[in-house]
Amino acid sequence: MKNSNLSKVFHFNLEGHSRTNPKLVRIQLHQEYTKVDFGYTTSEIYYRGGWIKIASGSFLEVIATGKRYQLQLAENIPIAPIQHHFESKKDWRYYSLYYLPIPMQDCSINIVEVENGTLNDFNYYDIQLRMENGMEVLE
Amino acid sequence: MAISRSAYRRYRVIDSLLRNTMRKYPTLLDIQEACENKLDISPSLDTLEKDIRNMKLPEPDGFDAPIVYCRMNKGYHYTNPKFSINSISLNETDISSIKEAMELLQNISGDRVGDRFSYSINKILTSFKETFPDGNSKRKIIQTDYVPGARGFENFDLLFRACKNKYPISFVHYSYNKREFKSVIVHPIMLKEFENKWYLVGYSESHDGLRTFGFDRIYQPLFLKKRFIASNQDEVYTYMNDLYGVYPIENQPKQSIVIKTTPIITNYFEAYPIHSSQVSEKQSSGNGIFKFELVPTVELIRLFRSYGVELRVLEPMWLDHLVKNNKP
Secondary structure, three states: OOOOOOEEEEEEEEOOOOOOOOEEEEEEEEOOOEEEEEEEEOOOOOHHHOEEOEOOOOEEEEOOOOOEEEEEEEEOOOEOOOOEEOOOOOOEEEEEEEEOOOOOOOEEEEEEOOOOOOOOOOOEEEEEEOHHHOEEEEO | OOOOHHHHHHHHHHHHHHOOOOOOOOOHHHHHHHHHHHHOOOOOHHHHHHHHHHHHOOOOOOOOOOEEEEOOOOEEEEOOOOOOOOOOOOOHHHHHHHHHHHHHHHHHHOOOOOHHHHHHHHHHHHHHHHHOOOOOOOOOOOOOOOOOOOOOHHHHHHHHHHHHHOOOEEEEEEEOOOOEEEEEEEEEEEEEEEOOEEEEEEEEOOOOEEEEEEHHHEEEEEEEOOOOOOOOHHHHHHHHHOEOOOOEOOOOOOEEEEEEEOHHHHHHHHHOOOOOOOEEEEOOOOOEEEEEEEEOEHHHHHHHHHOHHHEEEEEOHHHHHHHHHOOO
16 A cells, blocks of 8 residues: 655755855755755855745756656745845845645656756756665654 | 452442442343453342442541432432542641642742643642632742753753663754754663753764763664663662752863862852762861862863852862863
């Protein structure tokens, strides 16, 4: 019988494609969603730490099949055009993005905010998910 | 008159039938049938009649049960539908003690305890108000050093359960010093409060040792289905007993720490010992010499610094330098 609550969590400490991107810290695979957790720390580059938002068209892509899984929910980060403005160059923010569930099997994925985007867009490429590295979550 | 175990089992069957709102007014035959089903015995109708009489007796011989026979419905019922022999009966002293304890709990807990516990307390408080209308639970008599709204406190219940049931947990930690997020796996041991801040102490896989994590820096903890790694008991004992505060100075063992205080500060240390190992000696000038057996911590240094020139570390010298240098 299929366990609908089966969930696996993977730990990462991945930088994005630019140094001002958030750090990707966890991916949780669930039968009903794929959740990706990020940690963002503001830098000296922007006035008062700048702002963040996530594009509504963000998606997660399984590289082998090319299948895309759309963003369903953003937690603790606004969907564009709304922006979260930081107050200082020393702020931080933890946020999570929920996508449609990807199959629970070994794969490599891209997490894309904007296709062929600029370095300011939050894009992550070729993230390896090996099921043996995932830890089962007790619900 | 003591109630026999077999009689008490029958009373519980009778009680459950009388409280069954789906099938009201049970007869003696109904009760007999229920006893057969639940207890595997078939008491006589005389015995059951006697049981009902006994249940109606005042305490301590009976339960003061308000059972009456309804001629119209041809069965028994409780005149007070809320009655149950399982309800706890309280005398005046019990009630008074509970009132005091409830007021104390409400005064010192506030939002401090987790949601589930607050819910339970609220349930009790609700009935407390109903049962003891003269209770004045709104009036605060004890004020604790607690301000609601602390970040991370929403995870209290989950972290408590993780410690209690030995569930390894995954969470994302943010370091204030390094300004860095990191996903970590921790095998939790205990929750600790110090100076109104809450901490999780546990074995951290990435640090390969015991570590302390402030609640405010813990994000989205998850229980993991993973073998729990028990920590070294000596190390755990040290964490529980030999620290003032929560963050030990790295690579520093438990050691003798001696301080000298001015007469004014001596009063405070004498009145409020900071650790169970504290031993004091008063000089004729009124100055105090205090000795502790402790693992030096960040919080101990902060405490010593807070007294400025009124306190001096005599031993060890490195700690004296650290306190004077005013660097973390």
